[in-house]
Amino acid sequence: MGFAKYQEDIVSRYINDNRYQQKVQARPIQKKIKNNNSITNKEKPMTLKQFAVQKARPLPVIILADTSGSMSVDGKIDALNESIKDMISTFSEEGRLQAEIQLVLITFGGSKAEVHLPLIPVHKVKGVERMVASGPTPMGGAFELATELLMDQERIPSRAYRPALVLLSDGHPTDDWEKGFDKLQNSDRAQKAMRFAMAIGSDADETMLNEFVNDDEAPVFKAHQARDIHRFFKAVTMSVTARSRSQSPNDIPAIDFDEINDDELDLDF
Amino acid sequence: MTEWLLAGASVMGPGHYSDGTPNQDAFLTQKLNRGFLLVVCDGMGSKRLSHIGSVMACRAVQDVISKESFYIDSRTLVESIYRRWLQLVGDRSVTEAVTTCLFCWCDDNGNARSFQLGDGLILAKKLPLPDPTSDFGNVTTGLGVSKKYSDWFINEFTLEVADGVVLMTDGISEDLHQGSEQQLLSALTFDLQNKNPRRIKKYLTKELMAWPTPNHLDDKTIAIAINR
Numbered sequence: 001m002g003f004a005k006y007q008e009d010i011v012s013r014y015i016n017d018n019r020y021q022q023k024v025q026a027r028p029i030q031k032k033i034k035n036n037n038s039i040t041n042k043e044k045p046m047t048l049k050q051f052a053v054q055k056a057r058p059l060p061v062i063i064l065a066d067t068s069g070s071m072s073v074d075g076k077i078d079a080l081n082e083s084i085k086d087m088i089s090t091f092s093e094e095g096r097l098q099a100e101i102q103l104v105l106i107t108f109g110g111s112k113a114e115v116h117l118p119l120i121p122v123h124k125v126k127g128v129e130r131m132v133a134s135g136p137t138p139m140g141g142a143f144e145l146a147t148e149l150l151m152d153q154e155r156i157p158s159r160a161y162r163p164a165l166v167l168l169s170d171g172h173p174t175d176d177w178e179k180g181f182d183k184l185q186n187s188d189r190a191q192k193a194m195r196f197a198m199a200i201g202s203d204a205d206e207t208m209l210n211e212f213v214n215d216d217e218a219p220v221f222k223a224h225q226a227r228d229i230h231r232f233f234k235a236v237t238m239s240v241t242a243r244s245r246s247q248s249p250n251d252i253p254a255i256d257f258d259e260i261n262d263d264e265l266d267l268d269f
Numbered sequence: 270m271t272e273w274l275l276a277g278a279s280v281m282g283p284g285h286y287s288d289g290t291p292n293q294d295a296f297l298t299q300k301l302n303r304g305f306l307l308v309v310c311d312g313m314g315s316k317r318l319s320h321i322g323s324v325m326a327c328r329a330v331q332d333v334i335s336k337e338s339f340y341i342d343s344r345t346l347v348e349s350i351y352r353r354w355l356q357l358v359g360d361r362s363v364t365e366a367v368t369t370c371l372f373c374w375c376d377d378n379g380n381a382r383s384f385q386l387g388d389g390l391i392l393a394k395k396l397p398l399p400d401p402t403s404d405f406g407n408v409t410t411g412l413g414v415s416k417k418y419s420d421w422f423i424n425e426f427t428l429e430v431a432d433g434v435v436l437m438t439d440g441i442s443e444d445l446h447q448g449s450e451q452q453l454l455s456a457l458t459f460d461l462q463n464k465n466p467r468r469i470k471k472y473l474t475k476e477l478m479a480w481p482t483p484n485h486l487d488d489k490t491i492a493i494a495i496n497r
Contacts, residue, residue, distance in 0.1 A: 050492075051453045052444045056484040099484060111452040159443045162405045192405060 011025030050097050053159070059099040059241055060119065060163035061091075062149065063195070064096055065199075066140045070171050071133035075231065076200060080168070081130050083233035090237045091122040099161055101240060104149060113141030119155055136150055139173035143180030149267050150190035165193040166227070166236055168213055171198035179210070196239075198232045273305045276466040277492035278473035282440060284314075284486035292434050293368075294438050294490035295323040297331060298466075304376040305490045306334055311438040313367040313391060313411060314487070322358060322366030326412055329354035330372045339376045343423050347384065367413035371407050371436050374385050379428040379496055387411040390442035392454045393434040395426040409439070431460035432494040440487030444480070462497050469493070 015027050063084070067145045084105065085111045091101045103125065108166060109132075149155060156163060184190050197209040198221040218239070221232045224235035275298040283467025285292060291310030298349070299305065310326040333349045349353050358366045369387030383391045385399075388409040392398075399422055410420050427436060435454055445453065475491045 048441075048453070048457070048473065049479060049481050051446055051449050051456075052441075052481050053446055054481055054483070056482065057443070156405075157447075158404060160405050189404070 009051060016239075018173050022080050039211045055099040057159050057161060058102045058121070058156070059161040059240065060102045060104065061122075061144050062163055063103070063129065064139075064146060064165070064167040065105060065107050065170040066137060066139070066171065067107040067131050067133050068137040068171055068174075069109070069134050070137075070203065071109065071200075073256045077131060077133040079229040080088055080126075083229050084131075087233050087237050088122055088128065089126050091240070092125065100103040100217060106140040106161055107131055110136070110140045111138070113145055115145060119149065136174035137169065137171050138175040139169060140177035140180030142167075143177065143184045146182045147180070147187055148191045148195055150184075151187055153189075163193040164196065164198045164240055166208065166235070168196075168198040168232065169209065170202050172205045173208070181212070194218070195222070196236055198229070201231065271379060272497050273300060273375075274462065274463070274466065274495040274497050275300060275307065275493070276469035277307070277309075277490070278470050278477060279488065279490035280474060282475040282486050282488040285488065291320045292488050293320045293323055294488040295320075295327045295368075296492045297327040297488050298311075298492050298494070299331060301334075304339070304373065304374070304428060305391070305494050306331065306374050307434065307436050307494050308369070308370070308372040309389060309490050309492050310434040310478055311369040311387070311411075311452070311488070311490065313369075313409065313413075316359075316365050316367045316413075318361050318366040319368055321361065322354075322413060324370035325357040325366070326350075326354050326368045326370045329357055330370070334374055339366055339374065339382075343382070343384070343421075344418055345493065347421055347423075349419060353441075355393060358413075363413045365413075367411045369409060369411040370439075371433050371462065372477070373436060375428060375434070375494065379432070381426050381428050381434060383424045383426070384421055386415060386425075388439035388442070388445070389493070390437050390439075390445075391422075391424075391434065392448070392450055393426050393428065393436075394432050394451070394484070396424055396434075398450060428462075428494075428496045431458065431462065431497055433462075433493060436492045438490045440485070440489035441477070441491055443487075446481040457493060458495055461493065462495050 064078060067077065071080065086200050091103065101122045101123045102119055103117065104115065104119040105128065106113060107116045116131060117125070130216065144264070150163060195212055195214045196210045199206050199209050200223045206220060213220055223229055223232060277291060277295055277296045277298050279294050281292040293314060295312075297306065297308040297309045308327045308330045310323035312323035316322070329350050332353050333346065337346065337349070355363060369389055371385045371389045371391055373381055373383045373391060375381040381393065381398065383393070385391055433454060437456060461472070464472070473491055477491070480489060
């Protein structure tokens with residue numbers, strides 16, 4: 001009996017006692033009010049620094065990757081998975097120098113385009129789920145997702161550096177890609193992203209990819225074999241890291257795809 | 270007679286220390302016979318002679334305003350300043366001396382006119398903030414690039430007693446919390462109105478040198494005028 005009373009006593013005092021709970025909740029609020037007062041106190045003036053954002057300016061990199069069925073042939077999808085992994089590890093070493101590199105991966109393969117990796121600072125990426133190749137090539141959907149992201153000032157604020165939009169494809173789009181591309185081209189903001197493209201194999205729609213790139217300094221890269229995917233990603237990685245180190249990260253450095261050392265063996269040591 | 274307190278500060282961006290390039294910003298604060306003039310210019314980082322372009326832009330504004338009436342038509346004023354800048358930059362490549370140009374010209378009755386070409390921010394109590402930009406950071410226009418009158422953001426407003434106006438380059442404005450601009454103006458005007466210009470410069474320099482945004486690169490320049 002005595003023990004039960006003791007339990008009831010604890011319950012009533014610490015669990016259902018509203019007055020006690022109110023007191024507990026009130027404490028931190030009082031503390032917060034006190035802190036606010038100390039900021040607005042006349043004796044302690046606000047400083048200019050207090051108005052500054054405590055986050056580095058982002059440099060967004062948006063990858064539009066073809067994961068249609070044809071990518072499963074000749075080890076192309078494996079090369080793409082490895083290249084993305086390498087790119088992330090290089091970026092996370094370099095990314096925090098001058099600009100915070102942020103990455104988003106949009107895949108188009110199967111019934112619709114989808115966000116495979118949402119926008120995230122690259123140094124926070126723990127790993128990327130392997131992409132699997134299947135189905136048709138809904139590239140127009142990928143353009144629409146990229147445009148939506150680029151137009152979103154919450155996710156890519158106006159203080160962000162010009163984003164890089166990287167497209168790689170080994171085939172012809174199977175959806176209404178022109179509608180998506182028009183949206184990208186005609187939007188105030190999205191059209192200002194720097195656009196890189198890679199055509200994989202002879203089936204790729206090179207005319208369309210040529211239309212996609214918007215800088216003479218970075219022409220469409222033509223890949224003939226899976227290992228060329230590595231070379232392309234190395235070139236893009238070098239370009240983005242050069243920008244992140246640069247005093248003017250909005251200037252696009254010229255890319256010479258031939259300069260990438262193809263003699264280097266892919267060994268991890 | 271209105272008493273104007275004018276002050277400003279400019280610090281080199283950390284990026285310029287590492288590559289040995291000079292501060293590409295310039296500013297000017299000047300009491301006129303009747304009123305004052307504040308100018309803040311930001312030379313475009315990627316251009317070779319932008320540090321010269323920004324200094325020349327300050328001089329161009331000063332030269333033109335010293336000769337003109339306060340009531341000069343805005344278009345004529347902008348054209349005269351642009352022509353004077355081209356003259357001052359001289360045979361140096363104009364496209365290599367690209368700079369933004371922000372200035373505020375105020376008469377002794379507190380009637381102010383503000384002009385802005387390119388990035389940066391002009392803050393005053395009765396001045397509307399520009400629409401949030403659809404661009405990305407550091408994509409800007411300026412003298413040496415723009416030839417359009419419509420690229421200038423021009424306004425008129427009044428400065429009552431204890432009001433202030435603040436001009437800053439995008440090295441500061443791009444790193445400010447969106448929506449906190451008017452609060453910043455009030456805080457600066459309130460805190461600095463009883464200090465002398467030298468102390469204000471020291472305070473602003475100290476603040477800008479310890480800028481808290483990680484990995485910031487740009488030069489930072491600010492100029493302030495308070496009606497006290």
